[in-house]
Amino acid sequence: MITMKARVGRFRDYIEVLKPRETSLLVFIGFCAAVVAAGGLPGTDRLLLALAAITLGSGGVNGLTNYIDREVDSRMKRTRRRCLASKRIQPPENALLFCLALTAAALGLAWVLHPLCFIFGLIGTVAAVVCRKTVLCPFLGSISGCAPVLIAWFAFNPRFELPLLLLCLMIWIWIPLHVWSVMLANRDDYISGGVRYFPLSREFTKAVPVLILLSLPLLAASLALYLTDSNLGLLYLSLATILGVLMIGASARLITSTATKDAWKVYKLSAFPYLGIIFLAMCIDSWLV
Numbered sequence: 262m263i264t265m266k267a268r269v270g271r272f273r274d275y276i277e278v279l280k281p282r283e284t285s286l287l288v289f290i291g292f293c294a295a296v297v298a299a300g301g302l303p304g305t306d307r308l309l310l311a312l313a314a315i316t317l318g319s320g321g322v323n324g325l326t327n328y329i330d331r332e333v334d335s336r337m338k339r340t341r342r343r344c345l346a347s348k349r350i351q352p353p354e355n356a357l358l359f360c361l362a363l364t365a366a367a368l369g370l371a372w373v374l375h376p377l378c379f380i381f382g383l384i385g386t387v388a389a390v391v392c393r394k395t396v397l398c399p400f401l402g403s404i405s406g407c408a409p410v411l412i413a414w415f416a417f418n419p420r421f422e423l424p425l426l427l428l429c430l431m432i433w434i435w436i437p438l439h440v441w442s443v444m445l446a447n448r449d450d451y452i453s454g455g456v457r458y459f460p461l462s463r464e465f466t467k468a469v470p471v472l473i474l475l476s477l478p479l480l481a482a483s484l485a486l487y488l489t490d491s492n493l494g495l496l497y498l499s500l501a502t503i504l505g506v507l508m509i510g511a512s513a514r515l516i517t518s519t520a521t522k523d524a525w526k527v528y529k530l531s532a533f534p535y536l537g538i539i540f541l542a543m544c545i546d547s548w549l550v
Contacts, residue, residue: 271350274344274349274350275350275356275359277343277344278323278324278327278328278344278345278350278356278359278360279320279321279323279324279360279363280320280323280324280327281320283319283323284316284319284320284323286536286537287315287319287406287409288312288315288316288319288409289537289540289541290409290410290432290536290537290540291311291312291315291319291409291410291412291413292308292312292413292544293540293541293543293544294409294410294413294414294428294540295308295311295312295413295414295416295417296543296544296547296548297414297424297428297490297492297543297544297547298413298414298415298416298417298418298425299417299418300492300547301492301547301548303417304417307374307416307417308416310370310373310374310416311374311378311412311413311416311417313367313370314367314368314370314371314374314378314382314412315367315409315412315413316367317363317364317366317367317370318363318364318367318368318371318382318385318386318408318409318412319367319409320360320363321360321361321362321363321364321365321366321367322360322364322385322386322389322390322405324356324359324360324363325357325360325361325364325386325389325390326389326390326393327343327345327356327360328345328353328356328357328360329390329393330393330394331343331345331346331353332346333394333454333455333456334346334454335347336453336454336455337447337450337451337453337454338450339447339450340454344356364386367382368382368383368386371412374412374415374416375415375416375419377411377415377419378411378412378415378416381407381408381411381412381415382408382411382412384404384408385404385405385406385407385408385409385411386405386408388401388402388404388405389401389402389405394455394456394458395458396458396459398440398458399436399437399440399441400437402436402437402440403432403433403434403435403436403437404433406432406433406435406436407428407429407432407433410425410428410429410432411425411429414428423489424486424489424490427482427485427486427489428486430482431479431482431483431486431539432536434475434478434479434482435479435535435536437475438472438475438476438479438508438512441459441460441468441471441472442472442512444456444460444461445460445461445465445468445469445472445515448461448465466516469512469515469516470516472512472515473509473512473513473516475512476505476508476509476512477509479505479508480501480502480505480506480508480509483501483504483505483539484498484501484502484505486501487501492546492547493542493543493546493547494546494549496542496545496546496549497539497542497543497545497546500538500539500542501539501542504534504535504538504539508535
């Protein structure tokens with residue numbers, strides 16, 4: 262007989278498969294994109310439906326990547342304790358079915374919102390799960406990372422507009438910067454796990470300039486968004502500028518430092534502090550207009 266403690270532990274394992282931290286960030290930027298698309302006041306019912314689709318879809322797709330990466334994860338110190346890598350869920354196909362069900366439910370909700378929500382949700386799903394642990398992974402991840410924003414936007418504003426394209430451009434630039442910085446911060450661990458594509462295929466000092474080259478257009482895209490969206494004010498402009506300069510400075514510091522702790526600082530800055538705060542500023546300015 263399975264005890265209550267065992268049931269709770271199993272429940273936690275299945276939640277962990279969905280990468281709650283990463284999923285939470287994707288849901289948050291989706292919420293903010295909905296606020297911007299709706300001009301500050303999205304309808305409650307439709308907002309809840311969009312957030313349900315983004316939550317289920319982001320969690321399901323994150324779980325699918327966990328399933329696909331489980332063998333590589335088991336060889337790396339940083340990831341070997343993940344529940345699929347450590348075989349806390351057996352057989353792993355149980356987690357696969359769970360994540361497929363969540364993803365299918367999310368796509369169903371996306372269809373109810375708008376056909377474009379479904380299309381970009383499906384594109385994001387496919388992009389996230391193909392070519393894992395290859396040089397294409399960060400770029401396909403950029404496409405997948407745009408899906409929550411696209412779903413949220415088209416749920417309230419089914420038109421392609423320049424602010425939406427700039428939002429997606431920011432995410433498309435941000436994800437390789439985020440991924441490559443964590444790879445540099447854990448260089449030896451990734452190599453021992455069998456991951457050897459860029460930036461690990463280059464010496465540390467030769468790979469670092471790419472981070473700087475990404476942080477510059479990231480700042481430019483964030484400032485261009487301010488110029489094209491009349492709902493954004495001085496709060497967004499100030500934070501986008503400060504955070505962009507900090508990203509450039511943190512990346513530039515790596516030129517004179519080979520310390521993995523400095524690459525880790527770039528990774529940590531590029532996670533919630535950058536993307537979360539900059540999207541929060543969009544929300545607040547949209548509400549204040």
